[in-house]
Amino acid sequence: MSRNTASSGATSPPTADVLRFLCAARAAFGVSLRKLTLHAQLHHFPALLTTVDFENLEELELYLDHDHGVDTDIATDVLRQCIAPFVNHFRRSLASLLISSASNADMSPLLDALHDFPRLRKLVGRFVFDSAHLSDPRGLVKLLQTHSDAFTRVELRSSFAATASSEEEEQRPISTWGVFSAAVVTDPRNFANLTSLKLPGLTTFDGTLQCLRRSADTLTSLHLTDHFLGTQELADLIRVFAHRPFDAGLQTLHVGLSIFTVEMLDLLANQMSGLQSLNLVLTSRTVNEVSHHAWLGPRTTLFSRSLADRSYPDWKLSNLGIWDRRFLENTAYSTPEEVMLMQHISRCIPGLQTFKGEPKNEGETCRWCFPDSYPP
Missing domain, CATH: 3.80.10 (Leucine-rich repeat, LRR (right-handed beta-alpha superhelix))
Incomplete structure (x- = not known):
């Protein structure tokens, strides 16, 4: 005390x-x-x-x-x-x-x-x-x-x-x-x-967007929980803050996504270049699919092929968190699939330093994610 x-x-x-x-x-x-x-x-x-x-x-x-x-x-x-x-x-x-x-x-x-x-x-x-x-x-x-x-x-x-109890469900x-x-x-x-x-x-x-617009000029940290955004909803959310090109805008964003595409990363990197911390809560199906294909190689899916061609050198993002259906923020625990996906994405963001607030160890990047990046 x-x-x-x-x-x-x-x-x-x-x-x-x-x-x-x-x-x-x-x-x-x-x-x-x-x-x-x-x-x-x-x-x-x-x-x-x-x-x-x-x-x-x-x-x-x-x-x-x-x-x-x-x-x-x-x-x-x-x-x-x-x-x-x-x-x-x-x-x-x-x-x-x-x-x-x-x-x-x-x-x-x-x-x-x-x-x-x-x-x-x-x-x-x-x-x-x-x-x-x-x-x-x-x-x-x-x-x-x-x-x-x-x-x-x-x-x-x-x-x-x-x-x-089960008897009280109704x-x-x-x-x-x-x-x-x-x-x-x-x-x-x-x-x-x-x-x-x-x-x-x-x-x-x-209704959520209507409330967010009331702080569109001042918000630097936003956590939306218990809702998975679709592609258009994410675009609409980002548009709320698009009028702030001369300040850092949002610095911390924590949201759920019902699907996860490279185009969504493009949108975040281009429209929220001042973002410093990004936490994404994904559905289990998305996490499992993307991480599974990451194990098989960098070009086994459209996501992997597209991500391999991406680089976001101007994105100020320094922290990334991927969560499997868990709207959490105060724990750095990650499943192997979450780690796999974070490592997969981190190769495109040179300034990324931490996963869920913990230093990422470059030496621990999984070689199965990018087999052709390593000598035989």
Whole structure:
């Protein structure tokens, strides 16, 4: 723990040692503490929060861990009367707020009870968007609208609660992602003037593009998850940022592709020459087909033949990631097929230095990818 950061968790009831630690942290860092991270099941938060009345917090991260369900009235009371007032206490100092829930409780009362935060610049929300876990997304939409002039970074992601048993499959809660999507598309204040956005694809791709255009002049990092773009959709996405020839434009792009062609690489290299990091999530069929033919030789398919003739010396790309149906970003683990495909592409991009953020070792380039590049 650094001088300005404290972290604690309580999946089981907070022990005396945990409470003593938090009391000691409050006594030592009550004025200077800048970041606090708490992991706990919902019904343990009241005991934790009585010990952490710090001042001047700038970053707050709350992780509501998985539970087996809490009485609805009790959950609402904890969210409205305990957690929300705690977060609101820091409204004048908070610059970054993360709320992640794997709880079975409905998070709507918490989001609806949050006030405005004049200094808030970053919001991370990870929820289950359905009628049981986020029954009314209007509280989340209100947060986005209220702080639209101040937000520079927004990350929204679907989290996971308990998986329904086979007997309950037909009784799964109704998704509320469509309600949220419609609300954020309708109000032009949402997602405006951001520099970083991480967002699952909205109900319609046109709606996603409409929101992206609001930050077309400012975005430098974009992560679109849970949606595989087709060829035309990728072209439409790139066109959103095509009017920025005099700055670097997007520097980080993380998207899924339903197919993968050399023409797509051409488009990215030509229209996003300032891109520094590219992460592509491909379908398993695409990864397996391309990597399989890479093993057989560089000219066994149209993709391989076309790629062998390509070179992108002016592309500033320094990092490449290929993912097999996994919208991840914080792990450098790669399957052999992913490594094969990244190596295959890297020969066309002289400036490429890392795979998924890890240095690529030129000496480990697989000789089976390019057999005629090696002596017998």
